[in-house]
Amino acid sequence: MTPTQQAILGIVILLVLMLLEMPVAFAMFAVGFLGLWLAADLTVALNILGSDIWIQLGSYGMSVVPLFVFMGNIAFRTGVTTDLFESAFKWIGQFRGGLAATTVAASTAFGAICGSNGATTATMGTIALPIMKKYKYDDALACGAVATGGTLGVMIPPSVVLIIVALQTNLSIAKLFIATIPAGILLAVFMIAAVFIACARNKNLGPAGPKTTWLEKIKSLGGVIETLMLFVFVMAGMFLGWFTPTEGGAFGSAGAILIGLVRRKLKWEGFKRAVMDTISTSTMVVMLVAGAVVLGRFLTFTRLPQTMADWVATVDVPRFWVLMLVIVVYVVGGMLTDALGFLTLSVPVFFPLIIAMGYDPIWFAVLVNTITTFGAITPPVGLCLYIVKGLRPEVPIQTIFKGAVWFMPAFAVTIALLIAFPQIITGIVSSGI
């Protein structure tokens, strides 16, 4: 069996194990270990399994994961979302569809301190769904806005998914965070546009809320200013080299705790739950990365990524079409599995290929993050859709999905713009902002 055949067999077995409900991280460990045994020998496989688990778990770089997850969980438990929502409502709530747009805007702001789409959807849904019900918003629009708005949790930095991609590919976490900001903002703007377009076409979808004065609008910012300052300070600190990403995560967590204590919104019970949620999530993430590293060693041993890159160099197909093919794989993969899981297992395969084709690695990382995030609002996995279903059990899942469909053009336009104008991403990094 040639090394390439071994790699393909390994990927097939990986998919089978995943379909048989083996956790993605453990499936990657298993295939990586067995693959190395087959491709090299048992001693190599055993040594890599043992040393990689220790190296990954014990690396300083990996400590960034629990700290940023902690920052998001503290923010989640301090009820900062209510302030963000109320502030956004004061600014755009008086327009038709304003509450749904408010939900997206508040999700964008919450995404700035929380790196998870699930947490953003759950938090925002708890606040926004009852209010939208009170104002007689259409169920599909309300649920769709919460579910799709939740995806901004990973589109606006800090994002756990981007941290993992950066760790896997040796890209700068700070640069990747900064680079994804335009993509996240574009997506948020298009989502808000989708709300207003839908409400302009059907006036019953989202009635306008009460009007507010400029004084009320400005006063409302008082409740969110510290949180947004914390975000700006953490991002700027990392990008300008004041501190490492790990220090940024620690500073952000401590800052979120301090804000919660000063505003008397962080209780002992909330703190405990934030800690427990953090260790659970970050352990899952760290194991995923360690599994992906072992799998990556096997794929590197078989030279599959290099073989693919060499093949692309020889075939007479424009690199754009190869990129399109890779994008289709990410769209399908993002729909069928969790974004984080799919990215960790696919990055070792596709990243070298993309680099070999001459594409910018940071641009590609942001692009695939956007694409796989889209999977959170599509069946059959659709994490954000199911979270909304959990919050509004009486609304049929088809209605929630229908609501999400209204926002899909926002994703399509954003992805198309990122492909057509890579400068949106590369420009901000090279400008050194």
Place this chain on the structure above:
Amino acid sequence: MGAIDRFVARVGDWLAVVSGTLLVAMMTLTVVNIILRQVWQAFAGTVEIVGWSAALVAGFALIYSQNKKAHIAIDILTSRINRRVRAVIVGVMLLADTVLFGVAVSRIFNLSLDLRGRGGLPARLSETMQIPYWYVVTILAILIGLFAIKLLVDSLMSFQKAARKGGGSE
């Protein structure tokens, strides 16, 4: 089997408390180091201590995260099949995971012995603080060993579920 499962879950909860404490300590140390760096001088061992703490945060939380079903798994296929068959499949997968992590434990423990110094060799020291760190690796090996036991118990529970009467399609 139920009693063993409850005991292992309780052990997981205790270990999770240690993990959470380490997380808060890790955050505090990092922030204190940032402040010290500004006002006086940085504590040189921070990077090493934070790295080891991160490993132990994950290690101590392994059983807890398994209890919380935190690990991403895909049930598109298995959720559509007979409940008993699903329980058997899940049991087999968990058993495979047990073997895998059992192997990992032996290798990490072996690594800790190397770091401790074998055959007359001295213990390997950390780069900055110049202190031995084999004990961190040993603790991690023990924690992964406990996790493997948790996986085995989960596997047996799944087989027990399959053997129970009343299984059917979901």
